[in-house]
Amino acid sequence: MTQERRHNDGNSIDHYGYEQFQARDGGRLDPRTRELTRERSVLGDAYRLFYRTPVHLVKGRGSHLWDADGVEYLDVYNNVASVGHCHPRVVEAMTRQASELNTHTRYLHENILHYAEDILSTMPDPLDRVMFQCTGSEANDLAVRVAQAYTGGEGVIVTHEAYHGNSALTSKLSPALGTAQDLGLTMRMIPTPDTYRVSVDGIRGSQCDAATFGAWMADRVRDAVADMNRHGIKFAALLADSIFSSDGVYPDPVGYLQPVIDVVHELGGVWIADEVQPGFTRTGDAFWGFERQGIVPDLVTSGKPMANGLPTSLMAARHEILEPFAGSIPYFNTFGGNPVCMAAAQAVLDVMRDEDTMGNSKKVGAVFKAAVEGLKDSHPCIGDVRGAGLYIGCEIVKPGTTDPDQASALDILETLRQNHVLTSVCGRYGNILKLRPPLVFSEDDVDWFMSAFSTTLDSLDK
Amino acid sequence: MTQERRHNDGNSIDHYGYEQFQARDGGRLDPRTRELTRERSVLGDAYRLFYRTPVHLVKGRGSHLWDADGVEYLDVYNNVASVGHCHPRVVEAMTRQASELNTHTRYLHENILHYAEDILSTMPDPLDRVMFQCTGSEANDLAVRVAQAYTGGEGVIVTHEAYHGNSALTSKLSPALGTAQDLGLTMRMIPTPDTYRVSVDGIRGSQCDAATFGAWMADRVRDAVADMNRHGIKFAALLADSIFSSDGVYPDPVGYLQPVIDVVHELGGVWIADEVQPGFTRTGDAFWGFERQGIVPDLVTSGKPMANGLPTSLMAARHEILEPFAGSIPYFNTFGGNPVCMAAAQAVLDVMRDEDTMGNSKKVGAVFKAAVEGLKDSHPCIGDVRGAGLYIGCEIVKPGTTDPDQASALDILETLRQNHVLTSVCGRYGNILKLRPPLVFSEDDVDWFMSAFSTTLDSLDK
Known part of the structure; x- marks a missing residue:
C-alpha cells in the first residue's frame, strides 16, 4: 500500500517526499485539470494527488494508461490492476x-x-x-x-x-x-x-x-x-x-x-x-x-x-x-x-x-532488474538495486556513499512523469524508486522504461 | 446492518433468535444445497447462513429473487440492492x-x-x-x-x-x-x-x-x-x-x-x-x-x-x-x-x-404499513407496527401484553421462507419482524407479502 508522511507543520510531505500537488499551484494547470483539482475543496485535506502536475487518466489497457489528451503513459506503479488494466x-x-x-x-x-x-x-x-x-x-x-x-x-x-x-x-x-x-x-x-x-x-x-x-x-x-x-x-x-x-x-x-x-x-x-x-x-x-x-x-x-x-x-x-x-x-x-x-x-x-503471470514476473522482472543494475556504473546515484520479480527497489544515494538522496529521487520521479512514466518512491528516507508495474509488464515495457529512465538520469546529471 | 448474538455456550443464536442452519442438519437438504453448505468448513465458524434450510439464490430482478430450482422469492429484506436487484x-x-x-x-x-x-x-x-x-x-x-x-x-x-x-x-x-x-x-x-x-x-x-x-x-x-x-x-x-x-x-x-x-x-x-x-x-x-x-x-x-x-x-x-x-x-x-x-x-x-424511489417508498410504504396494521385485530400476536416508508417493524408479542414473543416471530420467519418470502427480525428480544425491501417494492409486492403473511399467521394460529 502507499504510505505517506505529513509533518506537523502542515506541509504536505510524504514517503515519496516530493512536493505533491498543492492547491496554490493550480494556476499553472490547463483549465480541465485545474477544474478537476476542485476535488481538493470537496474531499478535504486528507486526500493527496500524485505529482506537482497531477495526472488526469481516462483509459487503461495492460500496463499502459492514457490521459485526457490521449497521451500514453507507462504504468510502473499500480499493483491493483494486477493482470493489467481493464482485463x-x-x-x-x-x-x-x-x-x-x-x-x-x-x-x-x-x-x-x-x-x-x-x-x-x-x-x-x-x-x-x-x-x-x-x-x-x-x-x-x-x-x-x-x-x-x-x-x-x-x-x-x-x-x-x-x-x-x-x-x-x-x-x-x-x-x-x-x-x-x-x-x-x-x-x-x-x-x-x-x-x-x-x-x-x-x-x-x-x-x-x-x-x-x-x-x-x-x-x-x-x-x-x-x-x-x-x-x-x-x-x-x-x-x-x-x-x-x-x-x-x-x-x-x-x-x-x-x-x-x-x-x-x-x-x-x-x-x-x-x-x-x-x-x-x-x-x-x-x-x-x-x-x-x-x-x-x-x-x-x-x-x-x-x-x-x-x-x-x-x-x-x-x-x-x-x-x-x-x-x-x-x-x-x-x-x-x-x-x-x-x-x-x-x-x-x-x-x-x-497467462502465467508468475512466469512473466520472473522472466521480465529479471530483465528489468538487470537493466536497472546496468546503469549503476554510469550513474553513481544508483546505490543499490533490489527486487524479486516485478517488484524492484532502486536506491538513489549521494554518489560514493549510502546516504539517501531524497531530492534527487524526487527529481527523477517528476521527470519520469514528464516523460510519461508513472512510478513512486518508498523507504524511510523517501529515496527508493518503487518499480512495481502490473504483472503483464513486457520486455518492450522494460525498454520503454529504460529509455525514459536513462534520459531522465542524463538530464539530471547535467 | 444485520446483527447477531452468539451465546458463550457455543450455540448459534442471533438477534433473529431463531436457529439458523446448523451443519448437523445438512443431512436433510437436497444434494446440491448440501454440497454448498460445505462452505461451513472452509469459511469457518464466524459465518452464518439464514434459515434452517438455507436459500441458494441464483438470480435477482427488482424486488424478486430466484433459487436454483427456479422458485421465485419476494425480497422483503435486502437494502443493498436499493434500486432493485441487477438494475x-x-x-x-x-x-x-x-x-x-x-x-x-x-x-x-x-x-x-x-x-x-x-x-x-x-x-x-x-x-x-x-x-x-x-x-x-x-x-x-x-x-x-x-x-x-x-x-x-x-x-x-x-x-x-x-x-x-x-x-x-x-x-x-x-x-x-x-x-x-x-x-x-x-x-x-x-x-x-x-x-x-x-x-x-x-x-x-x-x-x-x-x-x-x-x-x-x-x-x-x-x-x-x-x-x-x-x-x-x-x-x-x-x-x-x-x-x-x-x-x-x-x-x-x-x-x-x-x-x-x-x-x-x-x-x-x-x-x-x-x-x-x-x-x-x-x-x-x-x-x-x-x-x-x-x-x-x-x-x-x-x-x-x-x-x-x-x-x-x-x-x-x-x-x-x-x-x-x-x-x-x-x-x-x-x-x-x-x-x-x-x-x-x-x-x-x-x-x-x-424513478422517484422516495415517492415510491412513501406511497408503497404507507400501503404496506396500513396492510400490516390491518391484521392486528385478527392476529393479536401483532403488538405494534412502526415504520417510515419502506422500513417497517412489526412486534410479535404474547397476545394482550407487550411481552416479546421471539419463538412465534421465528416461526413466522421460517414459515414465510417456506412461503417464498425473505425477511428477518431485529430488536433486543429478536421478536420484531424487519420488513425492509428494495426501494422498488410495488403494491403488487405488498399484496404478495400480505397473502403469504396471512397464510403464515393463520397456519401458526392453528
Whole structure:
C-alpha cells in the first residue's frame, strides 16, 4: 500500500517526499485539470494527488494508461490492476455476475465456495480457512483481532516503516503514516531489515547468508517482546509483508524469515503475513511472498491485487488459530465475498494461471532488474538495486556513499512523469524508486522504461 | 446492518433468535444445497447462513429473487440492492467504466469529483466535505476517529442494541454483536428509544409528542456523559442511526432527535448520523434519515444502499469538524472512490431521482404499513407496527401484553421462507419482524407479502 508522511507543520510531505500537488499551484494547470483539482475543496485535506502536475487518466489497457489528451503513459506503479488494466476476462466475469445476482453471504452461492477452495489450494495445507472482506485494511484489522483472541495477548510487532491499513486499529500499526498518527501503546517497531545499510558482525546485510541475517532480525523480535513483557503486554503477533514494501523492498537473502518466524512461535506469537504487496505471483518465484521465503504463516491477508480493482480482500487462517475468534464472535461483512467480487477474483486467478503471470514476473522482472543494475556504473546515484520479480527497489544515494538522496529521487520521479512514466518512491528516507508495474509488464515495457529512465538520469546529471 | 448474538455456550443464536442452519442438519437438504453448505468448513465458524434450510439464490430482478430450482422469492429484506436487484443502469454504468479505467484517487478523475458534489448537494450546506471508503464499517471507523480528533475526547455513545460495524473499533461500539464481543472501555450505551415499551410521565412513548420523548432521550445522553466524565473520559460523539434499525425500528415521533442533538452539542460532542439504514430515500419522507428528523448532523456515514452492491461507502462532514483529523493524518483508501465504484454510485443516485424511489417508498410504504396494521385485530400476536416508508417493524408479542414473543416471530420467519418470502427480525428480544425491501417494492409486492403473511399467521394460529 502507499504510505505517506505529513509533518506537523502542515506541509504536505510524504514517503515519496516530493512536493505533491498543492492547491496554490493550480494556476499553472490547463483549465480541465485545474477544474478537476476542485476535488481538493470537496474531499478535504486528507486526500493527496500524485505529482506537482497531477495526472488526469481516462483509459487503461495492460500496463499502459492514457490521459485526457490521449497521451500514453507507462504504468510502473499500480499493483491493483494486477493482470493489467481493464482485463477483458475480469470485466466480463464481473458484468455477467452483476447482471444475474449480487447479494450477501447469508444465502448460499457457489462463487464464494469455489473461490474459497481454489485460493486455499494455492496455500500450504495448514492454512485451511478463509474469510472475505473488502479492503486490505479490513483484512489486517480482522487478522490482528484473530491473533489477539488466539494468544490472549495484545502486543503486535511491525517494521519501522510499515503500512498496514487505514482503520483505527491498523493505523496504529502503521508508522509510515507519519508522526501525527499515534501508534498503539501495545505495539512495538523493529528496524527495517535494511540489507543495504545494516551490517551483521561487520558484514553488510546483502552479503550475509539467510541464517545470519535472519538471526539478526530474530534478535530484534526478541528485544521487542522483552520490552513488551517489561510493560506487562503479552505478545500476540508479528505483522509483516515478506517483501517489506513500505520499508524499501528487501526480498533477500531468501530464507531469512525462517529464524524470525521460529522466534515468533517460540515466544508464543503468531505470524500474520500481509500479502497485499508480494502475493499473487508478483515475486515471480512463488504465488505467495511467504512461500518464496519458505515459511508457513499462521494468518494471511491480501487485498489490492486480488480482483483487479474491485474492492475485495481476504484473511486466510489455520483453523486452530481462527477458532477462538470465530467460535465466539460473529463476523458479517455486507459486501465481502459477494458473488460479483468473487467472480472478479476468480477471473483474476484464472488469468494468472492461463497467462502465467508468475512466469512473466520472473522472466521480465529479471530483465528489468538487470537493466536497472546496468546503469549503476554510469550513474553513481544508483546505490543499490533490489527486487524479486516485478517488484524492484532502486536506491538513489549521494554518489560514493549510502546516504539517501531524497531530492534527487524526487527529481527523477517528476521527470519520469514528464516523460510519461508513472512510478513512486518508498523507504524511510523517501529515496527508493518503487518499480512495481502490473504483472503483464513486457520486455518492450522494460525498454520503454529504460529509455525514459536513462534520459531522465542524463538530464539530471547535467 | 444485520446483527447477531452468539451465546458463550457455543450455540448459534442471533438477534433473529431463531436457529439458523446448523451443519448437523445438512443431512436433510437436497444434494446440491448440501454440497454448498460445505462452505461451513472452509469459511469457518464466524459465518452464518439464514434459515434452517438455507436459500441458494441464483438470480435477482427488482424486488424478486430466484433459487436454483427456479422458485421465485419476494425480497422483503435486502437494502443493498436499493434500486432493485441487477438494475440495468447500474450494471451498465459499472461495466462501461470497468472497461475504460479503474484506478485510485491519487490521479484525477471526473467520477469522484462529480459524485462528491452531487451527493453533497443532497445534504444541508454545512455538510461540505465527503470522503469515500468501501464499507459502512470503514465509514463509521473513520467518523469516530474524526470526531475524536475534533473533540479531543474518546467517549462514544450508542444505543443499547446498536450495530455499527465489524472493525476492531466499530465492533466495540456494537452491542448487537452479543456478549462475547467486549465493548470499548470509553463507550457508553443509552437505552433504545423504545416508543412501544418506554413511558414518559406515565404516557407511552408512541403517544408522547416529540419534545417530551426527545427530552427523555436527551436525559439518557446527559446520564451517559456524566458517567463518562466520572471515569475521566471526555465525550466525543453520539453515533446513531435515526431509524434505530438494529434496536427495532423507532422512527417516530418525528422531531424527537432535536432535543438529543442539542444536548450532544451542549456537552461538547458531535453527532454522527449512521445513514446505512435510513438514508438514500428509504423513509419516503426525505433523502436522508436525519433530514426526516429535522436535524443537521456533524458527520454522516453510509454504505449499503449506495452502489447497489458494489462495495462503496462514504463519510460526509462539516469542514471544521473534519479539519483536525484531515489536516494532520493522511488517509488513503485504495479502492475507495475509484472510478468504477463512483460510476455505480452515480447510477444509483440517478435512478433514485429518475424513478422517484422516495415517492415510491412513501406511497408503497404507507400501503404496506396500513396492510400490516390491518391484521392486528385478527392476529393479536401483532403488538405494534412502526415504520417510515419502506422500513417497517412489526412486534410479535404474547397476545394482550407487550411481552416479546421471539419463538412465534421465528416461526413466522421460517414459515414465510417456506412461503417464498425473505425477511428477518431485529430488536433486543429478536421478536420484531424487519420488513425492509428494495426501494422498488410495488403494491403488487405488498399484496404478495400480505397473502403469504396471512397464510403464515393463520397456519401458526392453528
